[in-house]
Amino acid sequence: MMRSKVLSLVAxxxxxxxxxxxxxxxxVEVNDKTGIATLTMNRPPVNGLNLELLQDLxxxxxxxxxxxxxxxxxxxxxxxxxxxxxxxxxxxKPDKDRIRAFxxxxxxxxxxxxxxxxxxxxxxxxxSPAGGCLxxxxxxxxxxxxxxxxxxxxxxxxxxxxxxxxxxxxxxLPQREAERALNQGRMFTTxxxxxxxxxxxxxxxxxxxxxxxVAFIGTFAKVNPLARSLTKQQFRAADLQQLQNERQQxxxxxxxxxxxxxxxxxxxxxxxxxxxxxxxQ
Ligand SMILES: CCCCC/C=C\C/C=C\CC/C=C/CC(=O)SCCNC(=O)CCNC(=O)[C@H](O)C(C)(C)COP(=O)(O)OP(=O)(O)OC[C@H]1O[C@@H](n2cnc3c(N)ncnc32)[C@H](O)[C@@H]1OP(=O)(O)O
Numbered sequence: 001m002m003r004s005k006v007l008s009l010v011a012x013x014x015x016x017x018x019x020x021x022x023x024x025x026x027x028v029e030v031n032d033k034t035g036i037a038t039l040t041m042n043r044p045p046v047n048g049l050n051l052e053l054l055q056d057l058x059x060x061x062x063x064x065x066x067x068x069x070x071x072x073x074x075x076x077x078x079x080x081x082x083x084x085x086x087x088x089x090x091x092x093k094p095d096k097d098r099i100r101a102f103x104x105x106x107x108x109x110x111x112x113x114x115x116x117x118x119x120x121x122x123x124x125x126x127x128s129p130a131g132g133c134l135x136x137x138x139x140x141x142x143x144x145x146x147x148x149x150x151x152x153x154x155x156x157x158x159x160x161x162x163x164x165x166x167x168x169x170x171x172x173l174p175q176r177e178a179e180r181a182l183n184q185g186r187m188f189t190t191x192x193x194x195x196x197x198x199x200x201x202x203x204x205x206x207x208x209x210x211x212x213x214v215a216f217i218g219t220f221a222k223v224n225p226l227a228r229s230l231t232k233q234q235f236r237a238a239d240l241q242q243l244q245n246e247r248q249q250x251x252x253x254x255x256x257x258x259x260x261x262x263x264x265x266x267x268x269x270x271x272x273x274x275x276x277x278x279x280x281q
Pocket of ligand 1: 046081085086088089127129131132154157159160161162253255257258271275276277278279
């Protein structure tokens, strides 16, 4: 980002530094006191992960990696949705080139978030199905506000979560719980998610969730940052390497799968159901 733009943004924000607002699909705000960056997704109505939001997420993660922030908190500007997961419109009757770019970008964004060298936490201030849950489970810590749901519901849509979605889920849940939940396409309420360990804490508001994420990141204050990040990377290296090695095959598998007539039909019916529900409200 241009230095002049950064400076004008710095002047605008009182105690927090707004580091990027380019497209406004994501913003990064660094708290001057804590040195922790809050990355906010802002794609109404549901933070559907389309190509552009994924691109912005990746560049915001890169920005936080580069600006010496002490940690990254991922959250949403919506009062009821963390992220509705992948934008189904990217996968339904897709454009040939765009869907390739979309999946490739999803891979890159996941590699950057799951492999981030800074401590990461998700302040889950709304529903978090599928790709939303992928983002949350790619972070090291999760704090969630009550009365929402989280989970990998892919089988409910007639689609299959790829191995690296499973890897993030498995970094949080025991294999038995993860396998059952994925097979069922189960969405957990906040209370259920806490009980099973899918989230670490609950909070009564987004602000409180962020405070709890800050406290989690604060637990590393006296830990050598290089030792901490190398340790984290060793834990995650096998999952990251597996996708790195199989990126092209993963893309081709996705394209083959998503273009199956039965999958397209299922996505169409699911989208229709979402739209009917929205009209009724
Ligand atoms: C062995 C072989 C292995 C092969 C493996 C390889 C590849 C695998 C292939 C595919 C894997 C792909 C992985 C996909 C993961 C995903 O993320 S899929 C997306 C899943 N998401 C969902 O199911 C969420 C659906 N949405 C909801 O449940 C609700 O919308 C909500 C999030 C709970 C919010 O509810 P609310 O009442 O507030 O809002 P509305 O429902 O009224 O929605 C408003 C508006 O937004 C539209 N919308 C909602 N979600 C999406 C979405 N995900 N994509 C696109 N659009 C969405 C909804 O239709 C409404 O639109 P409007 O009517 O035009 O206003």
